[in-house]
Amino acid sequence: MRIFPETLKLYALTDPDAHPELSLAQQVEQAIxxxxxxxxxxxxxxxxxxxxNAARExxxxxxxxxxxxIINDDLDIALEVHADGVHLGQEDLDLKTARQKAGDLIIGISAHSVEEAVQAWKDGADYLGSGALFATSSKFDVTTLPIETFKAICKSVPIPVVGIGGIDLNTLPKLEKTGMAGPAIIHGIxxxxxxxxxxQKLIAKLDGMDLQAK
Incomplete structure (x- = not known):
């Protein structure tokens, strides 16, 4: 396994427009x-x-x-800057091809159904991202994924799964006992x-939750 569930406890996705007074590096320093x-x-x-340039920094x-x-969508950039991994959507580079090119890099795959999740795992994905679990402003015309489907995805594969889409302090408790490794969050961070x-507030909330599926 190239990535452990605890490494995905709080997965922060950058937003270059959120804090124009800060560089992206400063934002990430604060998140870490x-x-x-x-x-x-x-x-x-x-x-x-x-x-x-942002990736290098x-x-x-x-x-x-x-x-x-983790670099979103672009394996070439991930390799060029010696990032730890790449995250690919269903319409991005074919996973088997990506694995051949990526070597030991972490590869995350977006999965919106049990079928996609199992196929991604079989093809060599290291972790999955599933959603959108709640309404989100980062993507338009997105159909939310039912929590029961998300739980089924988490249960269907032996690799870690992160939930994404509209997760914040208010919605996070709804993901208790889903089996996820952690939330992937943009606006909430x-x-x-x-x-x-x-x-810090998100970590405190996660520390008080039972994420294990029942």
Whole structure:
């Protein structure tokens, strides 16, 4: 196993527009200080050179703190900056091809059904991201995934699963006993006035929850 469930306890996905007064590296430093256990660089519709420079910067930050950096969608950039892994959607690079190219890199896959989850696991995924579990402003026209389906996905594979989509302090308790490794959060971390405090509150909430499926 290339990634352990505890590494995905609080999976922070970057939002470059959330705090214009801070650099992306400063935002990530604050998230790690608050307890974020994994960082994903998420640069939707961004110029590739900007994406690459951000990846290089965050790779230095994350490696210094021994927190894995996952690059969203772009395996070439992940390899170029020596990131720890890449996260691919169902429409991105074929997983088997990605595994051949990625070597020992962590590969996360988005899965929206038990069938997709099992196939991704069989094809070599190290962890899964499933959602959207709640309404989210980060994606438009997204159908939410029923919690029971999410629980079934977590139960169907032996690799860790993170939940994503609209998760914050208010919605997080609804994911108790689902079997997930942890939540993947954008706005609930980087969209808050104090990034470090937001992570600390989320970690405290997670510490009081039983995530094990029943």
């Amino acid at each position: 200080a608050g307890g974020a256990t994994c960082i994903q660089l998420r640069e939707k519709n961004q110029d590739r050179e900007i994406f690459l 965050l790779a230095q930050v994350c490696h210094r703190h021994h927190v894995p950096l 980087f969209g808050q006035p104090d990034i470090t405090k937001a992570c």
